[in-house]
């Protein structure tokens with residue numbers, strides 16, 4: 450599955466200064482795997498700091514260790530973060546596959562003198578790390594963190610706080626245990642986490658049922674007025690303007706999951722959400738079956754990710770970006786129309 454942990458074991462044999470980072474706008478897997486790994490390393494006597502390249506949704510701030518996360522803000526703590534990166538003996542890069550995914554931090558990490566370890570499950574990892582635990586079969590980076598701690602012989606150090614952070618990562622990256630990545634191993638790991646007393650209902654509630662009223666009204670508006678369905682391409686998409694984000698007081702994380710509504714329509718094979726963030730249009734792609742949105746976003750939107758879930762970016766205006774996307778569909782029509790969609794259960 451991944452290289453043996455013996456190299457990691459010797460790297461961790463003496464107390465080290467450790468820096469952990471994860472991708473831009475961390476999701477539950479990015480943050481959960483980083484915080485669980487940080488807690489583990491602290492228990493082993495290391496000095497650890499988790500730095501995120503941007504802020505993250507408030508519905509993730511319950512995780513154990515959240516209060517000690519350093520959110521990188523170039524205008525405010527650039528020197529502090531640069532020092533942390535450059536003083537680290539060991540740098541762990543979790544849940545991302547290329548340094549472009551950590552914004553300005555990417556250059557600091559690239560030039561850092563410390564030893565770099567990648568732990569990730571995205572396709573096509575860039576070769577910037579000295580040691581890589583990269584497994585595209587893994588459902589989540591949190592699954593890899595669990596496996597690595599177990600392989601290091603320390604499963605008994607996994608406590609409830611770590612367990613809930615890992616559970617959150619696996620739960621969200623598997624779409625609540627519905628994506629094909631939800632292997633037998635995933636369920637066995639969850640069984641182990643239940644053994645340390647994780648409150649799985651509470652994790653679901655904190656992540657999925659803790660939205661503001663206005664966020665739900667935003668969702669209602671989007672689904673009623675902004676969802677576009679192109680049956681001839683089995684495609685559905687949504688484009689959100691900056692004004693709409695302002696009107697609905699959108700906060701980090703409020704647009705997460707929109708793309709799944711587009712994909713939930715019967716027969717839809719490709720779903721996309723375009724969000725105008727001002728400096729760029731951020732795009733999320735999802736698919737069912739054989740159609741690879743990782744290939745699609747890599748080819749056209751400077752992105753990547755997983756076979757059925759990927760993201761990308763466009764520096765054209767929102768309208769032009771959507772127009773370009775729609776213009777690409779005819780060349781994929783045969784694939785989109787022939788992709789077998791799992792039959793709904795009658």
Ligand code: 5GP
Nearest residue numbers: 733734751752753754755758759760761762
């Ligand atoms: P999301 O749509 O949830 O933001 O991202 C879906 C998947 O695609 C995630 O695994 C994420 O890490 C990856 N992803 C999102 N945006 C980008 C991007 O701009 N570049 C690359 N390489 N991957 C992305």
Ligand code: MN
Nearest residue numbers: 478544590622
């Ligand atoms: Mn992940």
